[in-house]
Amino acid sequence: MFTVYNVMKILLLRLPINSACKIASVGGMVSSKFYFEWLVRYPPLGLLYYGALLKQKGHTVKLLDGELMGYTINHITALAKQFNPDIIFSSVNIYNPQFEFETLKVLKDTLRCHIIARGHFPRLYPEETIVNKQIDFALTGKGFHSVIDITDAIEKKVPFENVKGIIYTDNGNIIKTANEEAFNFDTIPFPARELIDNSVCTTALSKYDTFTTMTASIGCPYSCTYCVDRYIPYQTRSIENVIAEIEECINKLSIKEIMFLDSTFTIDRNWCMHFCNEIIKRKLTFAWAIRTRADLVDDELLATFAKSGCISIHYGIESGNEQILQNLHRNMSLSQIKTAIELTIQKGMEVLGFFMIGNEGETTETVHDTMRFAQSLPLHFAQFNVVFPMPPSDTYERVKKKFGVDIWLEAYKGKNIPPDSCKPPNSTLSLKGLDYFANKAYLMFYLRPKQLWRLLTFKYAPYIAIRIFKILLIHIKQYFKRLSITPSSK
């Protein structure tokens, strides 16, 4: 049957990162706010997918990105008032839900519109989300079907119980509908990147303007204990579909660099080889980067990656101790990691290694093993994260069982959390100790003459210097742009 959709005004919202955000330690030495505003300025890909789906149905869509544009609640309220939306879809992050709910309350009090929460927090804690009166609905899944169905139901004023993948209240009763159906990535339109200023998207390690992110697959079939992506069924897009999105990015938006955000890009070696050969065959000129496991690359694959424009590989290394790698169910050896990194460097690509401090069974000795291992590798960059148990990982479930508290919920409610529950159950180091070691790991890795020389003589060193200057310019430009926004009278 042919469905007629009427035009609604829909605002997609990514709220700014709260500077008081507590239990999110990204990168050890830097705050989450600094990390996302200065180092990793990714576009809001999930919201851009919603934008594409809603535009396809004829709705008028606007996106406000508080994170990338540095907007305060006053800026967001003023801009939202000008647009006067019928519906707001807002991300609610697990890191600072309290702040985001407060911000959405201000919007609800100012604008007479439906507010729909989506993202990590509503997916993990739907009941806790919907008890906030300013939230009319929350999406309990990825939302690629629900976003259209709920918009249609609001527009046509039909009952909501048939919309899958939502939670709402009716006469004080919480109604949670059936889960939304699985989606086929190839049937979803490409993210509506035209909704944002792509020139403000970049990372401290990007080489070219203009930059964007993309996803060629979701989920992961491995079973690392701390990981949340393993619970998402692995699904790859077709090569034709990914190539078509790349061509759209190059031709319509002059994108020159793409970071693939797949959890593990090289799971399907055959897919990767065909993908690279298609890039070469079509003479697509763009730089790209991926994240993967060190045991899923080989000489031929890396050579093909480099030939087709891959300039950087980010490896999840996590620890320099074999026993810790076993505790994490990583199923790979230190020698495999070393070989993969050396091969990647040989092919002329940049290499970044991710390490975790505070792993399952971590001791002072194993942390030092990790520091020593990081320094023994010819890495260009290393990132040392302090481990936080993330729901619904194994680590998180064991912490919850051991301490009888859900740390994320307790933090959301503003309660005091037992410090030991913010780290894996069998780590003997204190939280303070973990921070100390993460910072020490950075200093010992980067402040070595050998590493400084490696970075200074690295072929991309001038690009990175230019990039840092450009990020500064973005912030200056945005400062003046924000000045031109008339504050909301509310």
Ligand code: SF4
């Ligand atoms: S950590 Fe990486 S390899 Fe392990 S399950 Fe998660 S995505 Fe897969």
